[in-house]
Amino acid sequence: MSTIVLLLITGLGLGALYFLVASGLSLIYGLMGVLNFAHGSFLTLGAFAGWELARRLGGESWVTLIASLLLGMVVGAIVAAATEFLLIRRLYNRHIEQVLVTVGLALATVALFDGIWGTDPIYVTAPPWLSQTTEILGARVPNDRFLLIAAAVLVLLAIVAFLRFTRFGLVIRAGVENRSMVTALGIDVRKAFTVVFAIGGAAAGLGGVLASHYFGYVSPQLGGSLLIFAFIVTVIGGLGSLAGAAIASVAVAVLQQFANYFLGGTGDLMVVLLLAVVLLVRPTGILGKKA
């Protein structure tokens, strides 16, 4: 029983991380049709920014942790918005080229991070509470899982509230539904593109700092390894669906944890298998609308 609880909560924590990456990917794809390969770099940069701040202020205090989380978000948002503004916008409606530009950006930035921070993992320090455990139903659960879950839930609520109650949110929802109609009504949908990229980048940057505490280190490869799972999550959840991304994140991460424990470390393979099954049964994903 205690093992199952531990696996479940750890899975939820990992799922929270996947969701932070996948939510941005899914929103961006839904609105613009761009598959953003550079999303992992936003995450890595956020993680490094958080680490640099923690190194200067001393990583053991809660103030530092919150400041580094905020800094990660801001850095992610700025870099993502700049990417959209400088690179993606020039290739309006040419989806393959847009994907290619983000591929180039991902390759170049990972190499740049290698050059600046080195290829070895850098270990991070966190407030002591995070590395302790709490007992729930007999399972000793590391506390950082709770931080991850809380952050992901907050992000989910914030994005949902933003989409539902603001004017920009309305434009974005309408744009996902039918972009040409929004444009025809005289609304400059391109502003919404930048906003969506900024939101996705902020979530990824936040995810980066959290990932550095979950794994215990930062490295230039951090974003890339999470990105592949985030892609899988996005496809399983249905491209463009935020709720789908949330459900699929949890499903994929929990499946991964259970398979790793009970089926001898086959978590990654089971995830790919799940993807294959979902595509065979329902090619549009759980909540995707059309092919």
Added chain:
Amino acid sequence: MKSLARLSQRTWWMIGGAFVVLAALLPLLNISIPGVLPGATYTPGTLQLLALSLLFACLALSYHLLFGTAGMLSFGHALYFALGAYGLGIVLKQTDLTLIPALGLTLAIVIVAAYLLGSLSLRVTGISFAMVTLAFAQAGNVLVRRNPGLTGGEEGLRLDTTHIPDFLVGVVNTRNLYWISLALLVIVFVVVAWFEHSRAGHAVTATRENELRVRVLGLRPFGVKLMAFVIASVLASLVGMLHLLLQSGTTPRATSADFTLTILVIVVLGGVGSRWGAIVGGIIYTLLDQRLTALAASDAIAGLPAILRIPLSEPLFILGTLFILVVLFLPGGIAGAVRRLGTGAQVTPLARKQLEEAE
């Protein structure tokens, strides 16, 4: 001056043939190109690099068949390269087969795998297809890393030379491998050109443009797409096998998503939809990668201030940036630029037709 675009098909084949003859003679000549090649053309080090660039040209051609001709954006092409390399390496290590039967066995495995995975992934199209192929390649990557007993894990797999003919082993015989690489390039080129001009090739190109219309005409796109997928995969696996022989081993990097992205970068640099572009892209990319790595380690770079030194000492940063610039400012890559130069920036009827085909 007669423009490049107006040269006939036959002239292009003759120019290509002349290049092949020249390339075949290189190991017998003493030509030094400082800054491009590390040494004279008859030295094993240079031949190794040249053979590698020919192999990357083959790989780019096989990806061209997938992406340029059939319009299938795959992020898992590295899987079949790795299947060839690891397959042959494992067969040679675990069985007593000699090279040729081992090649045949590996090829059979690759065909079955490509057929099964291809028919699964082709159930979806577009971005979903890209994701599925990426996921399968990732599964391959995990399998290779998790089974160190069979694949050597992170260390990579060393080539077992006991059952390999002597003329393919050792530094002295690099030029034999170079000639085989050249022959493979010719074979791959002919196969790709033949497929593009076959009925199936035309059907697959039509499917790229408008799948619904092909269906309405009474053709079934799935079969020809699967055929293109399997042919491209088999060609990639052949390159993988030769790569194993040339490098005396293989590493998990061959299975990684980064490796597929590298092939994609090469094809786009050379020019999507152009066979010559893919070859030129593969050769230029390999030489550039090697020279940039040499440059990164040089004293000239070490003396620069950090803000210049760090970006310049990362070959992938330079290549990635170059790639972004090509996508933004040089649509059609190198092949497209050459075509525009040849026609004096004016769009000739032929170029217009090709542009429309590429749209």
